[in-house]
Amino acid sequence: MTPGEDWRPSATPEALRERxxxxxxxxxxxxxxxxxxxxxxxxxxxxxxxxxxxxxAVALSGEQAASGAAAPLLYLHTSPEYAMKxxxxxxxxxxxxxxxxxRGNERGxxxxxxxxxxxxxxxxxxxxxxxxxxxxLVRVLLGPAHRRRRSERLSYRExxxxxxxxxxxxAPDATLLEAxxxxxxxxxxxxxxxxxxxxxxxxxxxxxxxxxxTFVHGYPATQAALARLDPEDPRAALxxxxxxxxxxxANGFHELTSAPEQRARFERDNAERQRTGxxxxxxxxxxxxxxxxxxxxxxxxxxxxxxxxxxxxxxxHIDEVLAFPTGRA
Numbered sequence: 001m002t003p004g005e006d007w008r009p010s011a012t013p014e015a016l017r018e019r020x021x022x023x024x025x026x027x028x029x030x031x032x033x034x035x036x037x038x039x040x041x042x043x044x045x046x047x048x049x050x051x052x053x054x055x056x057a058v059a060l061s062g063e064q065a066a067s068g069a070a071a072p073l074l075y076l077h078t079s080p081e082y083a084m085k086x087x088x089x090x091x092x093x094x095x096x097x098x099x100x101x102x103r104g105n106e107r108g109x110x111x112x113x114x115x116x117x118x119x120x121x122x123x124x125x126x127x128x129x130x131x132x133x134x135x136x137l138v139r140v141l142l143g144p145a146h147r148r149r150r151s152e153r154l155s156y157r158e159x160x161x162x163x164x165x166x167x168x169x170x171a172p173d174a175t176l177l178e179a180x181x182x183x184x185x186x187x188x189x190x191x192x193x194x195x196x197x198x199x200x201x202x203x204x205x206x207x208x209x210x211x212x213x214t215f216v217h218g219y220p221a222t223q224a225a226l227a228r229l230d231p232e233d234p235r236a237a238l239x240x241x242x243x244x245x246x247x248x249x250a251n252g253f254h255e256l257t258s259a260p261e262q263r264a265r266f267e268r269d270n271a272e273r274q275r276t277g278x279x280x281x282x283x284x285x286x287x288x289x290x291x292x293x294x295x296x297x298x299x300x301x302x303x304x305x306x307x308x309x310x311x312x313x314x315x316x317h318i319d320e321v322l323a324f325p326t327g328r329a
Contacts, residue, residue: 006328010319018313019321022141022305026098026118029137035094035120040083042100046284047075048082049269050225051276052197054104056113076102079302080119081226082287085255088121088298089290096120098305109317110247110307112325121300127238127254130299131215134242134250137303138213142312149211149244155218156200156236163204168196168220169235179203193222208243216241226262227253242303249308252301259291 009016030037047055055078059071077083080097087095102114118137122130135151142149160168166179176195177185183203190198208214217240221229224237238254256262266283273280309321319325 009323010325010328011321011323015309015313015315015321016323019309022309022312023098025140026137026305029140030096030120033094035096035122036092038084038087038092038095038097040077040080040087040097040099042077042102043074044077044083045074046082046286047281048078049266049273049281049283051269051272051278053078054106055281056102056104078103079117081300081302082284084119084121084300085287085295086290088123089293089295091296094120094122107326110310112306112318112322114326114329115318116305117302118305119300119302121255121298123296123298125299127217127240127252127299130252130254130301131217131240131242134252134301134303135213135215138242138244138249138308141308146311149213151213151215153215153217156216156220157218159204159208159216160199163207164199166199168199193220196220196223205243205248206246209245209247212244214243216243224256224265225253226256226265228256244311247307247311248304250301250303252299254299255295257291257295257297259288262291263288 011019027037043058043060047057056076058074058076060074061071078101080099080101084095084097096118097120098116098118100114101117104113106113122133125133131153139146139149154162157168160166164179166176173192173195176192176199177190180190180195180198183199185195185198187194208216217238218230218233218236219239219241221235221237224239227237227239230236230238240250240252241248242250242252256265263283266281270280306318306321309315310318313321315321
């Protein structure tokens with residue numbers, strides 16, 4: 001379509017009204033639990049170092065640009081996580097945020113570069129308690145038509161054994177590679193984590209949550225991101241994901257509070273970025289300072305609002321629940 005032909009929203013008026021209704025339900029859910037709504041910047045100084053997430057860079061014009069100096073390179077946040085953890089360290093207590101985030105290189109049936117997250121943090125919560133709360137919110141958002149959905153919780157190991165007959169902690173790399181190639185992997189330079197990510201993304205995730213809300217927990221320690229490691233099994237991280245009808249809806253952590261360990265993880269991310277030819281990301285020193293000052297014991301999660309809305313209205317493509325996807329923004 002030309003710009004003159006695609007001025008209309010891609011979502012129907014009914015879908016946009018349902019979108020507004022679900023946003024209202026989400027805010028009511030947190031209000032009755034006395035969780036504070038916060039608002040953090042979209043434009044940030046430090047991008048994430050995660051090798052699987054592409055940050056969109058922006059150069060803001062202004063006095064520096066007008067004077068001939070190059071505008072500083074900034075970024076559109078891919079998650080409000082870093083800023084919200086700074087608020088937690090400032091003793092704000094239980095908090096949530098509903099915001100737009102932007103991630104590069106993401107477009108498809110379930111992906112738009114700009115999308116909406118509901119992210120929240122609960123002080124003193126265990127990972128199990130947070131999974132309970134995520135399930136409660138998702139059931140509120142999905143509405144009565146989905147009340148019969150059962151709930152299941154699987155360890156990461158159980159999920160791969162059940163769906164692919166593979167033990168992710170003991171299977172040799174060659175076995176993982178063979179399984180990935182059967183599922184369509186063409187790359188020869190994949191390391192063990194690349195293989196596990198591929199197997200989960202292509203061979204396991206799309207099979208999960210059929211008629212259910214399926215929580216997968218205990219991801220490999222090498223995929224901990226900003227989560228703590230499991231003290232009872234150091235091979236695993238205190239991290240979960242929620243799947244429904246083959247879609248990943250949420251990603252939650254029992255949050256890491258150690259500044260030295262977080263710095264070490266940033267360094268490992270950057271080493272992997274160098275190996276794969278991606279730009280190195282300087283560590284977010286403000287986040288590290290907040291962790292050093294004292295992040296309270298907490299668990300946090302990000303829920304994909306647009307995908308949840310897709311399930312609620314029976315949409316097949318994310319464009320059906322967005323007013324203006326990036327192509328017609």
